[in-house]
Structure formats: structure tokens, C-alpha cells
Amino acid sequence: MKREIIYDYSGITLGSLLTSMGLVMFLVPNKIAAGGISGLATVIHYLFNYPVGITMLAxxxxxxxxxxxxxxxxxxxxxxxGILVLSLATDYLVPYLPILTYDPLLGAIYGGLFVGTGLGLVFRFKGTTGGTDLIAQLVNYYFDIRVGRALLMIDFFIILFAAIVFNAELALYALIGLFITSKTIDLVQEGFNISKGAFIISDKGKKIKEEILDSLDRGVTVLEGKGGYTNNDKEVLLCIISRSEITKLKNLVYNLDQASFLIITDVHEVLGEGFGESFSESLEQKSKSE
Known part of the structure; x- marks a missing residue:
């Protein structure tokens, strides 16, 4: 229990430090207010010369x-x-970290990567750094606006504020930074090992199922379906595969039934035999960390 707590707080600390590095080395020097409280603090910094970290804390x-x-x-x-570490580190690291670029595009890209990686780690270790998440939940409480929509609105108004104070071009760079931050957070939380889910609709479902079991050594779930136009009963095969097996599955299905319908989609955090830890192991780890 104690070890898990130390582990989590170490992860929150590392994530907060990476986030502050992204602000100090890339985003703030290039006037890129990529949403969030840090973006608002960046605009306030250039308006009134207040330190970014202290402004975020305030x-x-x-x-x-x-x-x-x-x-x-x-x-x-x-x-x-998380709020304290991020805010204090952002101001404390300024004299010690170099500004690596004054190109706003590079600043948006690498700043977004640093901030996204840092926030992803903070979230992964069950922490937050406050910010617009808190505002969004308060907006949801008082005005019954969904949290996701509230977050989008808040970031939009912060970037709009930056466009007014700086210029529209820097606001466009801020949108790039916000997009990269968002995608990097998802990547850090979900990991690089993204599996694929395949739905196969075919009149030769039995043959395809047997071939997947034999050739790919993957399990198949048979779902009951019905054609919307023909109203005929159909079998829908569901199979979870790795990215390296996509081409094999496509060729297998095509060779058996060229008229089949194949849907391939991303699947995150697959738990079970053949895909890392089992569901029970995941629950056990989660219970230990709580």
C-alpha cells in the first residue's frame, strides 16, 4: 500500500515536471496559449508580466x-x-532551462508533446493538475452543461482571448499545440500497443471462423445479426487481433469470400489470454493501488 502511494506520487511529480518543461522551453516563450489554465496564465504573463506558475497557482x-x-x-x-508541483516547477525551472526554439510551429509541436506526456503520466497515476477540469465540473454543476462540452468551450474562449491579445496566427498555432497535447495524453494513458477489432459479415462465416482459429490462432465470437435490407439472419464474427495480423486477416477473408464485409477498428486496453494481463490481474492491481 505504502509502496503504491509512493509510486503514484512519483509518477505525478515526474508528469508535472515534464508539463512545466513544455511550458518553459516551448509554449510560453512563443506566446502559445494552448488552452487550459496554463494558456490563460501565458496570456496574463504577457499582459501584466506576472509569473506563469504563480498565476496558475492563484x-x-x-x-x-x-x-x-x-x-x-x-x-x-x-x-x-499536482497543482503545487506544476505551478512551483514552472517558475523555478525558468532560470535553469534553455528556450530551445522561437519558431512557433516547433514550439507548438514539441510543447504539445511535453505537456501531453506530462499530463498523461499525471492522469495515469490517478492525479490531476486542476485547471479547466475543475472549471468544467463546476460549469456542469451550475449550468447542467456536459463536462466534455464545457472543456471544449473553455479552451475555445482561452484561445480566442489569446488571439485578441496576441494575433490570430498564434491562436492557430495554439490549436495545433492543443491537438497534439490531447492526442499525446491519450497515447500515454492507453499505451502504444493498440490492438484491432475486426467484425466480419459473410455467408461463409463458418469457414472463415475455422481458418482464423487455425491460421491466426485467435479466438472468434459469433454474434447473431440480421440484414437490414434482406431481413435475412446472418452471423457476425468478432475477432481481436494485433496490428501485425491485419494483412493476414484481410487476405484470409478475401480468399474465402470476396463478397464479405470486413470492419476493422481500434481497440484499447484488451485484457485476456493472448493480450497481456488478464482481467482478474488488472482488477487485482487496481485494488492494490487504491
Missing amino acids: INVPLFITGVKVLGAQFGFRTLY
Whole structure:
């Protein structure tokens, strides 16, 4: 239990430091306010010359207190810890870290990568850094606006504010940075090992199923389906494969039935035999870390 707590807080610390490095070395020097409280603090920094870290702290702490009072203690000490580490590190690291580029495109790309990696680690270790997540939940509470929509609205207004204070071109770079940050967060949380889910609709489902079991050594689930136009009963095969097996599966299905219908989609965090840890192992690890 104690080891898990130390492990989680180490991850939150590392993630907060990486986020602050992205701000100090790339985003702030290039006036890229890529959404969030850090983006708002960047604009305020250039308007009034206030330190970015202290500004984030000044905004986040009242939000945290309000969130605890209104929504309860769901945010916990980890949120407060993430807020403090990110805010203090952002100002403390300024004299020690170089500004690696004054090209706004490079700043948006690499700043987004650093911030996304850092925030992804913080989220992965069950922490947060406050910010617009808190605002979005408060907006949801008071105005019944969905959290996802509230987040989008908040980031939009922050980038719009940056466009007014700086210029439209820098706001466009900020959108690039925001997009890269979002995608990097997902990648860090979900991992690089993205499997694929295949849905196969065919009149020769039995042959295809047997070939997948024999040639690919993958399990197949048979679902009952019905044609929307013909109203005929059809078997739908569901199979989870790795990315390296996509071409094999396509060729296998095509060779057996050229009229088949094949859908391949991304699948994240597959638990079970043949795909890393089992579901019970995942639950066991989660219970130990809580």
C-alpha cells in the first residue's frame, strides 16, 4: 500500500515536471496559449508580466477550494499536490532551462508533446493538475452543461482571448499545440500497443471462423445479426487481433469470400489470454493501488 502511494506520487511529480518543461522551453516563450489554465496564465504573463506558475497557482487554488465545497472531496490531496508541483516547477525551472526554439510551429509541436506526456503520466497515476477540469465540473454543476462540452468551450474562449491579445496566427498555432497535447495524453494513458477489432459479415462465416482459429490462432465470437435490407439472419464474427495480423486477416477473408464485409477498428486496453494481463490481474492491481 505504502509502496503504491509512493509510486503514484512519483509518477505525478515526474508528469508535472515534464508539463512545466513544455511550458518553459516551448509554449510560453512563443506566446502559445494552448488552452487550459496554463494558456490563460501565458496570456496574463504577457499582459501584466506576472509569473506563469504563480498565476496558475492563484487561479487553481480557489478553484480547488470551490470544487471541494461544491462537489465534495472527490479531487483529493493528489489534485492539490499536482497543482503545487506544476505551478512551483514552472517558475523555478525558468532560470535553469534553455528556450530551445522561437519558431512557433516547433514550439507548438514539441510543447504539445511535453505537456501531453506530462499530463498523461499525471492522469495515469490517478492525479490531476486542476485547471479547466475543475472549471468544467463546476460549469456542469451550475449550468447542467456536459463536462466534455464545457472543456471544449473553455479552451475555445482561452484561445480566442489569446488571439485578441496576441494575433490570430498564434491562436492557430495554439490549436495545433492543443491537438497534439490531447492526442499525446491519450497515447500515454492507453499505451502504444493498440490492438484491432475486426467484425466480419459473410455467408461463409463458418469457414472463415475455422481458418482464423487455425491460421491466426485467435479466438472468434459469433454474434447473431440480421440484414437490414434482406431481413435475412446472418452471423457476425468478432475477432481481436494485433496490428501485425491485419494483412493476414484481410487476405484470409478475401480468399474465402470476396463478397464479405470486413470492419476493422481500434481497440484499447484488451485484457485476456493472448493480450497481456488478464482481467482478474488488472482488477487485482487496481485494488492494490487504491
